[in-house]
Amino acid sequence: MSQTQDRTPGGPSAAGRVVVIGGGISGLAAALDLARGGAAVTLLEASGRLGGKLHADEIAGVPVDLGAESILARRPEAVALAREVGLGDDLEAPAVLGATLWTRGRLRPMPQGQVMGVPGDLGPLAASGVLSAAGLARLPLDHVLPRTEVGEDVAVGRYVAARLGREVVDRLVEPLLGGVYAGDAYELSLRAAVPQLYAAVRTGRSLIEAARGVQRRAAAAGATGPVFNGIRGGVGRLPLAVADACRALGVVIETGSAVRELRRTGPHGWQAVLADRTVEADAVVLALPAPAASRLLAGESPAAAAELGAVEYAGMALVTLAFRRRDLHQLPVSSGFLVPPVDGRTIKASTFSSHKWGWLGAAGGDTFLLRTSVGRHGGEADLAWDDTDLVRLSREDLGEAVGLRAAPVAARVTRWDAGLPQYAVGHVGKVARVREQVAKLPGLAVCGAVYDGVGIPACVGSGRRAAGEVLATLVRSAGDGAGE
Structure with a gap:
């Protein structure tokens, strides 16, 4: 075990003791908010460094x-x-924009006016040369084809191919979705991966019009400034800076500390079992990938563990x-x-x-x-x-x-x-079922890329949501104890 901060923890604060399991950006964001909320926080990371996929x-x-x-x-x-x-x-x-597509034998401009590869403006797409003449000729059918039902969910590739043809999926949607999820568009969930399009096509017929509508709403919302940011010195500096902020608030951060088992010890008690000791807590935040979270939840929430264990x-x-x-x-x-x-x-x-x-x-x-x-x-x-x-x-x-x-x-x-x-079809329902089961265990919250998005902002938001849930539970527990 390598402890990244030498500190002898004091007594628990009024908000209680919380163990955060996982030192990626989700767990660090949760730990920071928990400490700000008055909790005595210990963060345990199994690997030798913090930051997860930010390095x-x-x-x-x-x-x-x-x-x-x-x-x-x-x-x-x-x-x-x-x-x-x-x-x-x-x-x-x-400093430089203008990504291109290497397809059909050469680099071609990325068409503007599209939403995750779904075109709202056909002019730039035609000029780009990304699609063949036959692929371009297929697009207008979207305006006359009967409505394609999406139901509770549908695969992105399946739906887009039905409306616009496979070329749009294979040449545009696949590389863009692949850049985010490293996934297969014909398996990824439209509802989870492109929720704004899912919402739009539920009430309309044309997918092209739905993409235009998404773009119009984004413009009306007044989105300004850059779409993306980097950080000088690397985005990997972010988790280290969050860790420093956590330490300044008294958070104990340990690397090389793998949790082997998670036990509930009473209505408001938990134990995180490591190889060399057991850490007692009033609440736990699981900020882990689905397989690791599944293993730790198997004893206390088999239903949630089964759902998470099925995520690829x-x-x-x-x-x-x-x-x-x-x-x-x-x-x-x-x-x-x-x-x-x-x-x-x-x-x-x-x-x-x-x-x-x-x-x-x-x-x-x-x-x-x-x-x-x-x-x-x-x-x-x-x-x-x-x-x-x-x-x-x-x-x-x-x-x-x-x-x-x-x-x-x-x-x-x-x-x-x-x-x-991988956000397979039905992923949104899967996440809802996991959270429903976790909510039955007071003092437990989950967060990370598997739940609400794989991007850094989504992971930060997930961690902060988990911290808020735990702090609310600790406040209620303190109130219950005061009334006894």
């Missing part, structure tokens, strides 16, 4: 994210948290490459490109990191960083390659896509095995 490190002496590298800025939770923990001045919008995950790898700038004179000035799986390439995307982020371009000097991603749900076979081969395969695809023939001065492969939960 800042370096390659060739240049700081870089080896996990998530951008924050959705149009959703407020993560940006607000960054400001709260002193990183507000380090938030930075992308996708593995992926990030290949980060460092080059000398003078060797990259042919590289397009864009933020990178996405690759539809139907094109049969090894990589599913490449980010030209030193173009995309101004801070990284400046920090790198003569060193230019880019990265590729490999692996998706149902297509993890490529992850069986060793690191050297993943670098080689990435370079081969980059050579075909953008003519990059230079040898990197450094390379690093980061593997995220079972890294992203």
Whole structure:
């Protein structure tokens, strides 16, 4: 066990003792709010570091994210948290926009006027060359076809293909959804993955009109500013800054501390059982991936454990490459490109990191960083390659896509095995059933990417929601005790 803060905990506060299990951004956000609410908090992380899929490190002496590298800025939770923990001045919008699609033999502009690949404006799509003439000719049928019922849920790919044809799914929806979930559009839930479109198509017939409506509502809501933000020095700085804020409030944070069992000890009591000791608590926040949460809930909530145990995950790898700038004179000035799986390439995307982020371009000097991603749900076979081969395969695809023939001065492969939960059809109902069962156990809350979204803001919001539920339970428990 490695304890990241040496502190002898004092007596429990009036709000009680809370154990947060999991040190990713969801668990850290929960711990921060719990401590602010007066709880005596212990956070236990099984691995040797904090941050989960947010991991800042370096390659060739240049700081870089080896996990998530951008924050959705149009959703407020993560940006607000960054400001709260002193990183507000380090938030930075992308310096270069204009992602492209590597499809049908060359790089093509990403069509504007679409919602997760579903076109609302057909002009940019036609001009992009992403679809064939036959694929474009199929689109107008959306306006005359009978309504396609979505019911309680439907797979994104199945619904979009029924309205607009498979080419739209294969060339547009797949690469965009794959960039978020590393998933298969023909299996992912429309209701969970693209909820704004799900709501729109329940009341209308045309999917194109639904996409236009989503865009109009977003414009009417006055969304301004960048869609995404990075953080100078890497988004991986965020969990470390939150951890520092937690410690300043007295939170005990331990890494290398795997919880083996979770026991309920009474109406308002819990035990987290580790290899070398048992931690007593009045409440617990489980901020873990579904398989780990399922194992810990098996004894106290078999129904919730079964639901979580059925969630599938996708593995992926990030290949980060460092080059000398003078060797990259042919590289397009864009933020990178996405690759539809139907094109049969090894990589599913490449980010030209030193173009995309101004801070990284400046920090790198003569060193230019880019990265590729490999692996998706149902297509993890490529992850069986060793690191050297993943670098080689990435370079081969980059050579075909953008003519990059230079040898990197450094390379690093980061593997995220079972890294992203898959929101299969019915996922929203599954999450509701899990929370219904968890709510039967006072003092227990769950949070993380499996519940309300895989993005950083969604995870922060999930953690803060769990903290609020636990604090409310502790207040009620204190009131009950005072009345006895």
